[in-house]
Amino acid sequence: MIAFAALLERLVFTPGRNAKIALLRRYFETTPDPDRGIGLAAVTGALAFAAAKPGLIRDLAAARTDPELFAWSYDYVGDLAETVALMWPTVATGEKAPSLAEVVHTLETAPKGALPGIVADWLDTSDPSVRFALLKLITGGLRVGVSSRLAKVALAELSGGRIGADEIEEVWHGVAPPFLSLFAWAEGTGPRPDPDAAPNFRPLMLAHPLEPGDLAGLDPAVLRAEWKWDGIRVQLVATPLGRRLFSRGADDISPAFPEIVEAMAFHAVLDGELLVLRDGVVAPFADLQQRLNRKIVTAKLLREFPVAVRLYDMLFEGAEDVRPLPFDARRARLEDFFARTRPARMDVSAMIPFGTVEDLAALRDGARAASIEGLMLKRGDSPYVPGRPKGLWWKWKRDPLTVDAVLMYAQRGHGKRSSFYSDFTFGLWRPAETGGEELVPVGKAYFGFSDAELGFLDRWVRAHTVGRFGPVREVEKALVLEVAFDAAQFSTRHRSGVALRFPRISRIRTDKPAAEADRLATLMRVVEGA
Amino acid sequence: MPHPATWLKPLPQGLSCEPGGFFVDPVRPVDRAVVTHAHSDHARPGHRAVLASPATLALMQARLGEEACLSWQALGWGEVLRLGDVLLSLQPAGHVLGSAQVVMEYRGSRAVVSGDYKRAPDPTCAPFVPVPCDVFVTEATFALPVFRHPPAAAEIGRLLQSRALFPERTHVVGCYSLGKCQRLIALLRAAGWDRPVFLHGALAPMCRVYEAQGVRLGDLRPATVAAKAELVGSIVLAPPSAVGENWARRLAEPVVGMASGWMRVRQRAKQGGVELPLVISDHADWDELNATVDEVGAPEVWVTHGREEALIHAIGKRGVTGRALRMLGYGDEDDAGGESPPAPSPRPPPSRGGGADSSPPPLEGGGWGEGPSGRGAR
Ligand SMILES: [Zn+2]
Ligand SMILES: [Zn+2]
Numbered sequence: 085m086i087a088f089a090a091l092l093e094r095l096v097f098t099p100g101r102n103a104k105i106a107l108l109r110r111y112f113e114t115t116p117d118p119d120r121g122i123g124l125a126a127v128t129g130a131l132a133f134a135a136a137k138p139g140l141i142r143d144l145a146a147a148r149t150d151p152e153l154f155a156w157s158y159d160y161v162g163d164l165a166e167t168v169a170l171m172w173p174t175v176a177t178g179e180k181a182p183s184l185a186e187v188v189h190t191l192e193t194a195p196k197g198a199l200p201g202i203v204a205d206w207l208d209t210s211d212p213s214v215r216f217a218l219l220k221l222i223t224g225g226l227r228v229g230v231s232s233r234l235a236k237v238a239l240a241e242l243s244g245g246r247i248g249a250d251e252i253e254e255v256w257h258g259v260a261p262p263f264l265s266l267f268a269w270a271e272g273t274g275p276r277p278d279p280d281a282a283p284n285f286r287p288l289m290l291a292h293p294l295e296p297g298d299l300a301g302l303d304p305a306v307l308r309a310e311w312k313w314d315g316i317r318v319q320l321v322a323t324p325l326g327r328r329l330f331s332r333g334a335d336d337i338s339p340a341f342p343e344i345v346e347a348m349a350f351h352a353v354l355d356g357e358l359l360v361l362r363d364g365v366v367a368p369f370a371d372l373q374q375r376l377n378r379k380i381v382t383a384k385l386l387r388e389f390p391v392a393v394r395l396y397d398m399l400f401e402g403a404e405d406v407r408p409l410p411f412d413a414r415r416a417r418l419e420d421f422f423a424r425t426r427p428a429r430m431d432v433s434a435m436i437p438f439g440t441v442e443d444l445a446a447l448r449d450g451a452r453a454a455s456i457e458g459l460m461l462k463r464g465d466s467p468y469v470p471g472r473p474k475g476l477w478w479k480w481k482r483d484p485l486t487v488d489a490v491l492m493y494a495q496r497g498h499g500k501r502s503s504f505y506s507d508f509t510f511g512l513w514r515p516a517e518t519g520g521e522e523l524v525p526v527g528k529a530y531f532g533f534s535d536a537e538l539g540f541l542d543r544w545v546r547a548h549t550v551g552r553f554g555p556v557r558e559v560e561k562a563l564v565l566e567v568a569f570d571a572a573q574f575s576t577r578h579r580s581g582v583a584l585r586f587p588r589i590s591r592i593r594t595d596k597p598a599a600e601a602d603r604l605a606t607l608m609r610v611v612e613g614a
Numbered sequence: 615m616p617h618p619a620t621w622l623k624p625l626p627q628g629l630s631c632e633p634g635g636f637f638v639d640p641v642r643p644v645d646r647a648v649v650t651h652a653h654s655d656h657a658r659p660g661h662r663a664v665l666a667s668p669a670t671l672a673l674m675q676a677r678l679g680e681e682a683c684l685s686w687q688a689l690g691w692g693e694v695l696r697l698g699d700v701l702l703s704l705q706p707a708g709h710v711l712g713s714a715q716v717v718m719e720y721r722g723s724r725a726v727v728s729g730d731y732k733r734a735p736d737p738t739c740a741p742f743v744p745v746p747c748d749v750f751v752t753e754a755t756f757a758l759p760v761f762r763h764p765p766a767a768a769e770i771g772r773l774l775q776s777r778a779l780f781p782e783r784t785h786v787v788g789c790y791s792l793g794k795c796q797r798l799i800a801l802l803r804a805a806g807w808d809r810p811v812f813l814h815g816a817l818a819p820m821c822r823v824y825e826a827q828g829v830r831l832g833d834l835r836p837a838t839v840a841a842k843a844e845l846v847g848s849i850v851l852a853p854p855s856a857v858g859e860n861w862a863r864r865l866a867e868p869v870v871g872m873a874s875g876w877m878r879v880r881q882r883a884k885q886g887g888v889e890l891p892l893v894i895s896d897h898a899d900w901d902e903l904n905a906t907v908d909e910v911g912a913p914e915v916w917v918t919h920g921r922e923e924a925l926i927h928a929i930g931k932r933g934v935t936g937r938a939l940r941m942l943g944y945g946d947e948d949d950a951g952g953e954s955p956p957a958p959s960p961r962p963p964p965s966r967g968g969g970a971d972s973s974p975p976p977l978e979g980g981g982w983g984e985g986p987s988g989r990g991a992r
Contacts, residue, residue: 094776096880097889103780103869110779149759150931156924157760161879170760170878212762212878 085210087115088123088184089217095127095228104230108238112267119184121262124239126184126221128232130261133191135224136199141168144204148173165219172207172215181210185262191222232334242270250287250470251276253334258282283326285319285334286353286399286407287470291460291477298478302441306464308411309436309444312457312479313394314369314571314585315359316376320393322348329358340378341391347428352421353400354393355468356430359455361392366455368573368583392429395422396460399468407468414468448482457570458482484568485610487512488593488601490523491563494545495556497530504538505545505557506530508589510565512580514604523561524604526580532568532588540592564601566591572611582607618725618749618914621700622718624939629727629751629918631718634700636665638716638727641943648702650729651713652677652792655944665689667704669712669827673792676823691740707731708742709896710793711824717745726910727751727918732895733902734766737800738793738829742906750912754920755897755945756875763875763899769892770801773871776890777849780869785890786850787871788857792820793896794873795851799831801894802849812837812845814852814861842866858887875899907934919944 091111098104108127112120125131145154145168154171161167182190187206194202203222207215220226233249236256240249247270255277259266268274318337319330327348329338338345341358360367360375367389374389375381398418399407406414415435422432436459438444448459458481466476489510497506507530516522533541544563551558568590575583582604623630628640628647636646643660650656650666652673657666659682666674668688675686689695691714695702699721704714709730716727726747733742756763777785789795795817802811810833813821821831835841837850846866856862857870872888875895883891898906907915907929914935917925926936 090772094890097883097891099889100867103889106779150928152927153759153924156921157758160758161760162881166880167760170762171758174762211764 085119085181085184085187085214085217087111088119088126089214091123092217092220092226092228093213095230101234104234105238105241108230108235109241112239112242112270117264117267118262121264121267122184122188124235124263125261126188126226127228127230128235130232131188133188136203136222138164138223140200140203141165141219141223144168144200144207145171148204165223165225166216168207169212169215169219172212175208177208179209181214182206187218187221188261239266239270242267243272246272253287254284256334257284257328257336281323281325281403283321283323283328285321285328285330285336287334288317288319288332288355289397289468289470289477290472291462291479292472292474294461294478294480299441299445302461304438304440304444307444308415308462308464309438309447310396310433310460310462311436311451312460312481313357313359313366313433314455314457315357315366315372315394318356318358318393319399320344320348320352320354320356322350322352324351340375340381342381343386344391344393344429347430350421350425350427351402352398354395354418355397355399356393356395357433358391358393360389362390366453368455368571368575369585370583390429392431395430395432397468410465410467411462412464444480448480451482453571453573455571455573456482484570484590485572486566486568486590487526487607488564488596489526489567490561490598490601491541491545491559491565492523492525492561493556493558494541501538504542506538506542508541508565510567512602512604512607513599514580524580526578526582526604526607527567527569527584527587529565529567529587529589532590533592537589537592562598564593564596564598565589566593572607574611580604582611615722616720618720618723621720621723622725622749622751624941626942629939629941631700631720633720634697634702634718636697636702639729639944641941647683648716649674650707650716650727651710653710653730656729659683663687665695665702667691667712667714669823670714671712672827673712673820673823676819677792705743705745706740708733708736708739711739711796711827711829713739713793715743715745717747723748725749725751726912728753728906730755730897731906732898733906734763736797736896737804738796738824744906744909747910747912749914749916750907750910751916751918751939752903752907752925753897753944754903754917754922754925756895756899757903757917757921757925759900759924761875761878761899762901763878763895764893766797766801766894767805769873769894770798770805773849773890773892774802774805774807776869776871777847780867781847783867783869784845784848784850784865785869785871786852786857786862786865787873787890787892788854788886788888789817789851789873790896791817791853794894796821796824796829796831797896798851798873798894799834800829803830803832807849808832809848810835812841812848812850814850814856816853816856817851837865854886904928908932 091107094107095104141164149171157171158167190202206218236252237249240247240252259277265274265277269276317332321328327345328336329341329344331337360371371389375391398414401417401421406417419432461478461480463476489512491508492511493509494505495507496502497504507528509525509528511523511525513521514524545557545559548560549557550560567587569584569587571585573583574581621633627642627644628637630637636648637644638648639650639656640647645662647661648665649670652670657674659678661683663685664683665687671686671688689704691706692703701719703717705717707713707715707729709732713729718725724747726745728751730753731742789798799811812835814837821834825831837845862868862870869889871890871892872886873892873894875897876882877891878893903925915929916937916939918939918941922938929936
């Protein structure tokens, strides 16, 4: 526990990535099994005991400290666990602080009622730094600023360059705390833990953004083109030992999408895009957001936001690793596999035929569906390489669209910007029922501007307020803003009937009279043109 | 036996010993000042006559200049000086080199002003000597039970471990120029660090006084940006104000440390952008404050500055009467690890006897000596 507490003390204050890796590596090198594996689990959030309530700590403090001194101290320190860790009265017990493995094992197995006494004994044998780590661990408040990726990089460094972090990633989901086989492999004293039977994440292959200069060097004959869909990239892993749906960052998101997991009645590792799909039409990203980060998936959610996976690639078929094969061969395997298994809630991303690079440019510019971000270009001979290898895959996003809108309402921002009006609702003209023209709000933007522009907008709002509704100010309809956005789509949830994706203020058009701002009909044509 | 409250009074200038005709650590220029130690919040310029330990006088003169006060008088540990009916002596306070407690006896009652003090061992100064008394005047900088300073050697161990883990980075530790800096160097030497210690320019003068007073600090070198290559893997000490500035950023991938009792609290360390907080303080922690009050056995304790409410509450439960003096002007030198620059002279030094000639200052009524002075006997 002492080494783990010392590690925490350093990690919490260390901003640099490399320094964090070095601290973790030293911890792994100098801490024996099983403690180091439990420590790895603790920093990667892989421990699974029910966290104790802060009330436990309060009660302990009340039993051992003077209430007035505790109140003053807590007021000064501002953190409950830290206050108790620092002011816990020292008792010379002569016993050693518990090991991390002992602490975690006890937390997993001890009956709830025994916990206060056990924790008090631990605190008695510990110094303030260990007490802090203990209390944070027990209450589930351990925040060390270390991603699980960083911990894997540090673990890979143990191997002295023999094993990469991506290889650790591959076996990660097949091993469990205290990770004895993983450490043995990293240190060269044991074989690679066999991950292939377990449903493990494989690091994704990512594309480079296509720069204007890249165009000339592209050979259309070896390029394959697909649409870049606007959902979230996922990996489907189904093996005899289980099924998992992973996000791009290796998070297991299976529980949020049970209908996909149910449909994975095959043995393969597939790469695709998760989308909300209604009658074959891709819904706006906002719809997919309704399904993300949910702990409980209700029947209503499943019904209203049905998801599907559009498949891009195949990494494993059965136990066979097909990643070394060229893209064309993998694509053929994927199509074959799909034709044979016909999994529900899945389709295969279409290949887009084209002749020349100019054709591609025209396709990209013509793509106006909100669900399409642009094009993906892949070399037909590219193997599936983890990471972002150069010269194999490109993403070619289309240019943002813009519209000239009129500022209608403003609201104060949050945090640093709480003293500024920084959330802006803008609208477009449409014919009013009473004759003449009226503005209808089409979106809200709260970034895109510089600090100087924010200052200008804030002053303008204050000087042109015509009404107040709680935190919102209505302003004179006199300022034109050029709003850029990635896509527009019909929406029944917006009064204007249209939803913008990723709107941001690209210019303040003080030169343009409000009457000359765009009409809603112009925007509707963009949507319909998709 | 007169209660000390009748002859020792907190005035805006500082703590006034009326029958002795002097102030202890006055914050405004006075005729006669007894100074506990050379930190800028206790030792200010502009007094007519100053009495302090020899080392404190040397440090004050180096910091403020010999012209800052008109006359200087040294008093060794335990030597007794009679001022009117007051018997005055100094005992070590263990805070920094030369730091003293002021012991005053008047008609059989004894008060001790401890100044700033600590009980933890410090190789650069004499240890605190507890003196039984009727009133003990204490600081309370770290008077909350969350402040328990760990052994300083263990904190230095953490610094050296970090140095070993990041040998290509420069470790810069923020520390107050008087006391903390020299203590860190001495602790490093005791831990076996015999390589040069590099110093920001602001720290060098006080180190020279320490050396002149017989405290060996080893190989000290200026940490100039020109010497950047030499600083790779080295330990650099700098005033707290400099470690957060561009000065430190120009060093090789600096690990920014800070040595201060405030580093015990995470939020304080985070606010300062500190990567390696070292909990090393020259002030008594909670346990030391309480133990010292018990040890000197005073039925009454006065608290000059700091978090008096917690200390008064705690000693009250043990039957000791606490009184908050709420004196202003103290506590800057270690607060937030920040260093207060030498206080600017609030007034020019007193004119020399009112004349333009260079005759020696009139000692009667102004200097120190045996027997009551004209003013003190008022
Ligand atoms: Zn001091
Ligand atoms: Zn002080």
